[in-house]
Amino acid sequence: MKNQPSRRHFLKTVGVGGTFSGLMARVTNVRAFAAANGRPALIGGTPVRSQPFPSWPVITAKDEETWMEVFRTKRWNRLNGTYVDQFEKAWAERVGAQHCVATSSGTSALVTSVNALEIGPGDEVIVPPYTFVATINAILLQHALPVFVDSDRETFQIDARKIEAAITKRTRCILPVHLGGASADLDTILSVAKKHQIPVLEDACQSHLGEWRGRKVGTWGDLGCFSFQASKNLNSGEGGAIVGNNATSVEVARSFHNQGRAAPDAGFAWARNGDNRRLTEFQGALLLAQLTRLEEQSRTRETNAAHLTKLLSEIPGIQPARMIEGCTRNAYHLYMFRYAAAQFSDLPRQRFLKALQAEGVPCSAGYSPLNKEPFLKQTLNSRGFRHIYSEKEIKALEERNVCPENDKLCQEGVWFTQNMLLGSKGDMEQIAEAVRKVQRQAGLLVHS
Numbered sequence: 001m002k003n004q005p006s007r008r009h010f011l012k013t014v015g016v017g018g019t020f021s022g023l024m025a026r027v028t029n030v031r032a033f034a035a036a037n038g039r040p041a042l043i044g045g046t047p048v049r050s051q052p053f054p055s056w057p058v059i060t061a062k063d064e065e066t067w068m069e070v071f072r073t074k075r076w077n078r079l080n081g082t083y084v085d086q087f088e089k090a091w092a093e094r095v096g097a098q099h100c101v102a103t104s105s106g107t108s109a110l111v112t113s114v115n116a117l118e119i120g121p122g123d124e125v126i127v128p129p130y131t132f133v134a135t136i137n138a139i140l141l142q143h144a145l146p147v148f149v150d151s152d153r154e155t156f157q158i159d160a161r162k163i164e165a166a167i168t169k170r171t172r173c174i175l176p177v178h179l180g181g182a183s184a185d186l187d188t189i190l191s192v193a194k195k196h197q198i199p200v201l202e203d204a205c206q207s208h209l210g211e212w213r214g215r216k217v218g219t220w221g222d223l224g225c226f227s228f229q230a231s232k233n234l235n236s237g238e239g240g241a242i243v244g245n246n247a248t249s250v251e252v253a254r255s256f257h258n259q260g261r262a263a264p265d266a267g268f269a270w271a272r273n274g275d276n277r278r279l280t281e282f283q284g285a286l287l288l289a290q291l292t293r294l295e296e297q298s299r300t301r302e303t304n305a306a307h308l309t310k311l312l313s314e315i316p317g318i319q320p321a322r323m324i325e326g327c328t329r330n331a332y333h334l335y336m337f338r339y340a341a342a343q344f345s346d347l348p349r350q351r352f353l354k355a356l357q358a359e360g361v362p363c364s365a366g367y368s369p370l371n372k373e374p375f376l377k378q379t380l381n382s383r384g385f386r387h388i389y390s391e392k393e394i395k396a397l398e399e400r401n402v403c404p405e406n407d408k409l410c411q412e413g414v415w416f417t418q419n420m421l422l423g424s425k426g427d428m429e430q431i432a433e434a435v436r437k438v439q440r441q442a443g444l445l446v447h448s
Contacts, residue, residue: 040441041358043448048434049360053427056419057235058293066285076281078102079264083284088241090291094209095216097224097243099250102284103257106205106227108277109240110138113223114173115273116242116253117199119144121388123172128158128184129371129406131177135203136370140379143388144172145397148371151406154322156336156413159405160185164192166400174200178207178217181233181331181418185324186212186220193221201225205240208233209298211329218243223253228287233301233333233418234294236283301332301421304428308335308421311432317343318435332421336366338412345442352438353414355445359434362420366413371401 039045070076070083078084084102092100103109119125123144127135128151136146149166152159156179163174174193176184193200200221204210208226210217218224223246228239244250252272255261260274309320317340323330339349347355349365356363370376379385380394420427438445 040355040438040445040448041360042355042445047358047360048437049427049430051360053362053420054422056231056417056422057290058297058422060289060293062292063286063289066289067282070281070285073281078278078281078284079258081281081284083281083288084279085284087279087284087287087291090288091226091241092243094291094294095219095224095243097216097219098245099243099247101242101250101254101257102279102287103240103242103277104279105238105277106225106229106232106240107134107138108257109205109225109227109242110134110201110203111141111275112253112257112277113201113225113242114138114142114144115256115275116223116249117173117201119172122170124168124170125172126163126166126174128177128179129369129401129403130156130158130367130409131179131203131370132205132367133370133373134205135175135177136376139175140376143384145170145380145389146376146401147171147397148401148403148406150403151409153338153405153409153412154319155182155324156180156321156409157182157184157324160188160192163189164196167192167196167198171196171198174198175203176200176221177203177205178210180321180334180336180415181207181210182321182323183207183210183212183217183327183330185326186217187326190220199223206232206333207331208294208333209329210331211327213326214328219245222246223249228283231333231417233297233331234287234290236279236286236290239279239283239287297422298331301418302330304421304423304425305330305332305335307425308428308431311428312337312435315432315435315439317341317439333418334366335416335418335421337414338409339414340412344439345446347438347442347446349411349414351445352442355438356434359437361431361434362417364415366415367410369403369407369410371403371406 041047075081088100088102121143124147125139127146129148130151139146149162150159202218202221202224204218204224205227207217223244226241228236242253255271256274257277260270260272262269262271312318319338321336
């Protein structure tokens, strides 16, 4: 029984004094302790946690009321409605931008912005390899080339120190992603961009209200993109937005997203090639209602994330993502950490994830190496790309797009989703206790 905790340690853990007189008054803590020190739930033990985390989205009567207002007006399209216009104004004000164009998705925001910046065949765009596929799909749709710059494993962000070495005469744009809600190193990125006179397009799709040096991300570059997809911290099922301070670039984006119309009331007069990337009035109304709760929810996530980071940092083998100095606010769309199997009796990460899930803590492994996805090679060797680029050029790109640090990150990363951070302080403590329990019983899990 040498692995069992001492009586003194037991009493300290459950939060009672040196006698058993107060023990029965803390029966909940006793049960949690017993569960944590028993068999792993994955192999038949009692889970640390049995209650679900807060569901998402959070809805109120106001959401339904606003939705029905749109329904009854019969003005469901933004061209004859007012809700999308209202949201664009509200979002621009909230993030401190002069202009905003709402779009049908975050992907649409990226595609529209790439077109507004005139990125096309023959161009290269600097991107991180640790991001959602939409970031590079927007580039590939223009028959431009994604040039991957390796990740900084400690922060999960693009390693901005390596960007300048990736720039060539073909580089048309730097597209950093503010991953998980934290900020990429904008000081370095903007300095390199200015030196080489290259536009910066911020992918802030996961970073609603995130900040760099006290100013909202998405407003530092030439244009910034947000997503309001169902999992996002501001949610309308699908939706997106472009923000910016350059009236000309934003107006091109507005025109492109509305089939290239010269102006909203221009009828069948076209200023340029375009597409239909418009947001509906229903989505605009939902966003206006959801926006009223965003700040309060963001504060809750930040408070819980700070507590969780303190707890997890005390566990050998668990390394929460570090925020870059200059990131003054993390939106925490994701809570991310790195897992070191060596500190868990060499328990494989996939087994660790399953064990943690069994203890009542949802989690995932995060992204795989985007630069190694088979579809990318297929796309670059497709008929359209072969018309533009030689086999030698494509081969050279593949050799440049090697990201060894990102490969390691993709083997170590673990994610919790933003809704988990809307719970209580006790929820964060149960997450940490579940991790500690898996660590204590890792040897048993390795051999079971």
